[in-house]
Amino acid sequence: MGNGVFVTGTDTGVGKTLVSCALVRRLAQTGRSVGVMKPVETGVLPEQLSESDAGRLLAAAGTCDGIEEVSPYRFPLPLAPLAAASAQGRVIEIQEILGRYERLAARYACVVVEGAGGLLVPMAKDWDLRDLIGRIGLPVVLVGRAGLGGINHALLTLEGLRQRHCAVMAVVMNETALSTTPAQQEQCASTVALLRERAGVPVLGPLSYQPHLGSDWSGAVEMLAQSDPIRALANLVWAHAVGMPGSPRRGPEP
Numbered sequence: 662m663g664n665g666v667f668v669t670g671t672d673t674g675v676g677k678t679l680v681s682c683a684l685v686r687r688l689a690q691t692g693r694s695v696g697v698m699k700p701v702e703t704g705v706l707p708e709q710l711s712e713s714d715a716g717r718l719l720a721a722a723g724t725c726d727g728i729e730e731v732s733p734y735r736f737p738l739p740l741a742p743l744a745a746a747s748a749q750g751r752v753i754e755i756q757e758i759l760g761r762y763e764r765l766a767a768r769y770a771c772v773v774v775e776g777a778g779g780l781l782v783p784m785a786k787d788w789d790l791r792d793l794i795g796r797i798g799l800p801v802v803l804v805g806r807a808g809l810g811g812i813n814h815a816l817l818t819l820e821g822l823r824q825r826h827c828a829v830m831a832v833v834m835n836e837t838a839l840s841t842t843p844a845q846q847e848q849c850a851s852t853v854a855l856l857r858e859r860a861g862v863p864v865l866g867p868l869s870y871q872p873h874l875g876s877d878w879s880g881a882v883e884m885l886a887q888s889d890p891i892r893a894l895a896n897l898v899w900a901h902a903v904g905m906p907g908s909p910r911r912g913p914e915p
């Protein structure tokens with residue numbers, strides 16, 4: 662039944678969760694059937710589940726799914742998934758993740774799946790995040806950092822996705838740091854403009870820097886859910902979910 666998007670990033674800390682939460686809020690607020698998934702999360706402390714990625718995604722969706730269901734692999738050490746799992750004597754099984762996704766996809770018209778870190782993050786000894794993207798078959802939303810350096814990182818990740826024929830729905834650029842000086846503002850604008858010329862897919866944003874994000878995550882998410890880039894992203898995602906013509910096709914298995 663379901664469809665959805667796989668949200669990856671040019672790096673860890675670029676705003677995958679922020680963009681995913683704003684997207685999910687927008688879809689939920691407009692009455693769409695949307696579920697969430699964070700297959701693997703590291704750096705998660707049991708006493709801070711509500712501030713974890715999975716906790717924040719569930720809060721944005723407002724669903725009653727259990728955190729175990731949407732996030733089967735959670736580890737305390739803030740490391741790459743393979744390292745964090747190994748430290749606990751565990752192995753991340755791709756089949757387990759695919760099975761969980763299928764159950765969520767049977768429940769919702771659209772499932773927003775957030776990866777971990779960037780595209781080539783090791784998940785187990787013989788596979789990485791890109792392998793999961795290929796197997797799950799969802800189009801990708803790539804989140805990148807708006808600012809100097811963002812062009813290269815985004816184009817490298819797009820190249821990595823194209824190598825495996827992964828469909829890319831859009832790039833969303835995000836201001837993770839305040840652009841206060843004219844030079845920083847020019848770097849941000851130039852990054853997005855040049856990326857638009859070279860990405861070959863829609864480049865949305867930049868999402869503005871949210872100074873109160875640390876103290877009011879949900880308030881920032883609500884505000885961004887109304888922003889033009891997130892409205893445009895939600896329209897693209899929903900058009901794909903309901904199979905409207907012109908939406909990005911699923912990429913073939915690698």
Ligand SMILES: Nc1ncnc2c1ncn2[C@@H]1O[C@H](COP(=O)(O)OP(=O)(O)OP(=O)(O)O)[C@@H](O)[C@H]1O
Nearest residue numbers: 673674675676677678679778836837869870871874
């Ligand atoms: N638009 C923004 N405005 C202000 N701060 C931001 C913004 N985007 C990201 N940040 C900062 O970067 C941090 C990381 O954002 P986020 O958790 O969404 O990244 P991520 O890509 O999901 O990271 P991970 O790889 O750990 O999942 C946020 O907690 C916040 O401190």
Ligand SMILES: C[C@H](N)[C@H](N)CCCCCC(=O)O
Nearest residue numbers: 673703704739740741778782
């Ligand atoms: C701990 C962090 N917040 C993420 N959950 C995991 C990031 C893994 C990055 C691995 C790497 O690219 O070096």
Ligand SMILES: [Mg+2]
Nearest residue numbers: 677678714775
């Ligand atoms: Mg995250």
